[in-house]
Amino acid sequence: MTSKSLQAFNGSILVSEDNSDSRAEEVPEMGAPTTKPKGDGGNSQTPPEPESSLKSKVEALQQTLERHRGECQLVLLQDFPDPDALASAWAYQLIAKQYKIQCEIVYGGTLSHQENIALVKLTNLPAKRWGSQTLKDKDLSNYSGCVLIDSQGTTCRLMPLVQQAKIPVTVVIDHHSTQTDLKPEFADIRPSARATATILTQYLQAGLLKLDSGVGEHVKCATALMHGLRSDTNRLMQAQEEDFLAAGYLSRFYDAQLLNAVLQAYRSKRVMDVIERSLTNRLVQNNFSIAGVGFLRYDDRDAIPQAADFLVTEENVHTAVVYGIVHDEGEDVEVVIGSLRTTKITLDPDEFIKEAFGQDSQGRFFGGGRMMAGGFEIPIGFLCGFNENSEFAKKKWELFDNQIKQKLLRLISPKDNLLHQDNKR
Numbered sequence: 001m002t003s004k005s006l007q008a009f010n011g012s013i014l015v016s017e018d019n020s021d022s023r024a025e026e027v028p029e030m031g032a033p034t035t036k037p038k039g040d041g042g043n044s045q046t047p048p049e050p051e052s053s054l055k056s057k058v059e060a061l062q063q064t065l066e067r068h069r070g071e072c073q074l075v076l077l078q079d080f081p082d083p084d085a086l087a088s089a090w091a092y093q094l095i096a097k098q099y100k101i102q103c104e105i106v107y108g109g110t111l112s113h114q115e116n117i118a119l120v121k122l123t124n125l126p127a128k129r130w131g132s133q134t135l136k137d138k139d140l141s142n143y144s145g146c147v148l149i150d151s152q153g154t155t156c157r158l159m160p161l162v163q164q165a166k167i168p169v170t171v172v173i174d175h176h177s178t179q180t181d182l183k184p185e186f187a188d189i190r191p192s193a194r195a196t197a198t199i200l201t202q203y204l205q206a207g208l209l210k211l212d213s214g215v216g217e218h219v220k221c222a223t224a225l226m227h228g229l230r231s232d233t234n235r236l237m238q239a240q241e242e243d244f245l246a247a248g249y250l251s252r253f254y255d256a257q258l259l260n261a262v263l264q265a266y267r268s269k270r271v272m273d274v275i276e277r278s279l280t281n282r283l284v285q286n287n288f289s290i291a292g293v294g295f296l297r298y299d300d301r302d303a304i305p306q307a308a309d310f311l312v313t314e315e316n317v318h319t320a321v322v323y324g325i326v327h328d329e330g331e332d333v334e335v336v337i338g339s340l341r342t343t344k345i346t347l348d349p350d351e352f353i354k355e356a357f358g359q360d361s362q363g364r365f366f367g368g369g370r371m372m373a374g375g376f377e378i379p380i381g382f383l384c385g386f387n388e389n390s391e392f393a394k395k396k397w398e399l400f401d402n403q404i405k406q407k408l409l410r411l412i413s414p415k416d417n418l419l420h421q422d423n424k425r
C-alpha cells in the first residue's frame, strides 16, 4: 500500500483498499461511493445497467434464494448503518421472505444520527443491534448463510464472528468497489451505482417482490428506500439516470409524509452542544476549518460528522475536519473519531485522510473516504481510561488535539509546520 503515492490534492482516483472507506456512511446527506471518478464536477453519467445484465442478475438471485428456501439468514450491516444500508437490507428481507427465508438484520455498532433513529422508529424497520453480550448468548448455528448489504463486511465488527462460526457468505449486494475476495454464491457489486437502494429497487421493479401500496410494510419499505437513495445521492443532486428511474418507481408506493417526518428529526441537545464546541474551538487556515470537540459519549458519536457538515458551510471554508475522543462503554475502549467534509472537488477525502494519518502497525489506514466526505478512527490503546481525573483527562485531550492538528496542518500549510494555537479566530 505504501507504494501508492498519495498526493493530497491532486484529485485522482484512489480506489479504497482498506476497510475503512465507509466510516462516513452514516451521515446521510453526503456523497457517492469511493470510486466516483473525480475532476468532472460530479456531472458524469454512467448509463443505466443494461437490461440484459440486470435480468441475469435477477435470475441468479432468484436461483440462489430458491436453493436456500426455508433457511435462516443473517443480514449484516456496517457498524453505524446509514439509511441506504437499512432500507436495502429491509427490501432484501422482504424479497427473501417470499422464499420462506427468515432474515435477521443486525449491526454491531449503534444508530447515532437522529434521522437514522427516526427512520427505524417511524417505519418499524426490523434492524437490531447485536452488542458483544448478545453475541455471546446467540447460537449462530441457526443461520445457514450471511448476507452483506451496502458493505462487504470490512466495516462490520460482527463479520469476524460470523466467519469464526463458519457461516458462509451467501449474498453480497453493494455499491462500494470490491474490497475483499468473499466468494459469495451471489454477488451484485456495482461501484457505478450511487446507492444500494437503487439496486434493490431495480430488483423489486424486475418482479422479485410485487410492491402493493395497500400493504403497510411495503409502503414503509418504499419510503425507507427513497430516503436511502436520496441520502446517498446528496438529495438526488448526484443521482444518475438509474437513480431517478428507481425514485420514480418508488414514488408510486412511498409515503411522502412519513419521509418528511424522518427528515424533520430534531437534533438532541447534546448534538447541539458538540456543534457549539466545534464552533468555539475551530481554527480556520487556508480555507480549512479544524475543530477538536473533546470527549464524547458513544451515543453522540454522530455529532462529529454533523458538526463537520455545519462548519463546512462557513464562507471561505471549503473543508472541515471535526474530531473528538469517543468512549465506547460496551467495549471499554476510547477512540479518536473524526469526520471530514469538503466542497472542494479536487480534494479527495480518501487520499487526504490516508496521507494525514497514515497506517497502524498492521498496515491498516486509520480512515478513508469517498466523494466529499471522509472519516477516521484512531484507537488510543494504553492511554484509555482514568478520565475521572480531570487534570489527566485535560492533558490527554490536549495531547491528542495537538497531534491531530499537527498532522492536518502539515498538509494544509506545508511550510508552516508549527502549531500556532493563537491563530484561532
Ligand SMILES: [Mn+2]
Pocket (backbone or CB within 6 Å): 084, 085, 150, 175, 194, 195, 196, 232
Ligand atoms: Mn450506500
